[in-house]
Amino acid sequence: MRRLDKAFVAFFKRVREGRAPGFPRFKGRGWFDTVEWPKDGDGCRWDSQSEHPTATFVRLQGIGHVRVHQHRPVKGQVKTISVKRKGQRWYVVLLCTDVPTEHLAGTGAVVGIDLGVASLITTSDGRQVANPRRLSAMADRLATAQRDLARKTQGSMRRRRAVARISHLHAKIRRQRVDDAHKTALALVRGYDVIVHEALKIANMTRSASGTMETPGTGVAQKSGLNRSILDAGWGVLLTILAHKAESAGRELIAVNPTNTSRTCSRCGHCAKENRISQAEFRCAACGHEAHADVNAAINILRAGLALRNAAKAA
Ligand SMILES: [Zn+2]
DSSP, X not given: OOHHHHHHHHHHHHHHTTSOOOOOOOOOTTTTSEEEEESTTSSEEETOOTTSSSOEEEEETTTEEEEEOOSSOOOSEEEEEEEEEETTEEEEEEEEESOOOOOOOOOOOEEEEEEOSSEEEEETTSOEEEOOHHHHHHHHHHHHHHHHHHTSOTTOHHHXXXXXXXXXXXXXXXXXXXXXXXXXXXXXXXXXXXXXXXXXXXXXXXXXXXXXXXXXXXXXXXXXXHHHHHHHHHHXXXXXXXXXXXXXXXXXXXEEOOTTTTTXXXXXXXXXXXXXXSSSEEEOTTTOOEXXXXXXXXXXXXXXXXXXXXXXXXX
């Protein structure tokens, strides 16, 4: 039975029983999407059946023990538990305090990272993390689902199903993106003591339809808008997760202004638009230095970050 019908049934029941009927409240989408239980143990308890060794449970007042699939180990003290619905899935979100930091041993290595489209990141020492293809494949499916939705009649069951499909795809993309970001961020904090990245600017991200944030490419396909937004969100998620991991591992994370980092020669410092001869190639018009464009940019980002760091130390 639909929620709205239930509300009406309850309304008429109140009328029949001669109670103050009130009015059935319309509970729109999202009414019950998040429920929060403050303070672990007071109405809710994480891992409520510890005698059950292989499964994790959460006990929620009014609901009971619910078995959950745990994505990551929980560290620190659970402070609040909230249950969120995204599409068809429910998530238990824990807010923890006193999370122990696990400082990693120094590696002596520093790195600059360039955020891009062809590669999610390129490091100043030439490593690349590809943007997962499955995200792009997902963008295709999303585009199809959205076209499909546009053909459905308002208020129809088919339309509701189409909306649910889109929501399901979005949730899947989010999960994959977060998983990928965790892996990439972990590799970075393990490998380097100092990590320099470009500061993200929303304006930069929306302006360019392809290419890096600073150097948009041309010949953009139709669905790139969608692809684009998926990648944009990927950078933000990566940097957020990286910031958390860096703090916990005792690593230094520095954000720099990305202006000119992709058109400046990392060898001689000559800055010109012509230096960037294609999406992937960099050739300095002054000294002839040739490099992968993203690696060249990542080196400039690293250098800018180290300069900022030295200036801060001197001050
Ligand atoms: Zn040069």
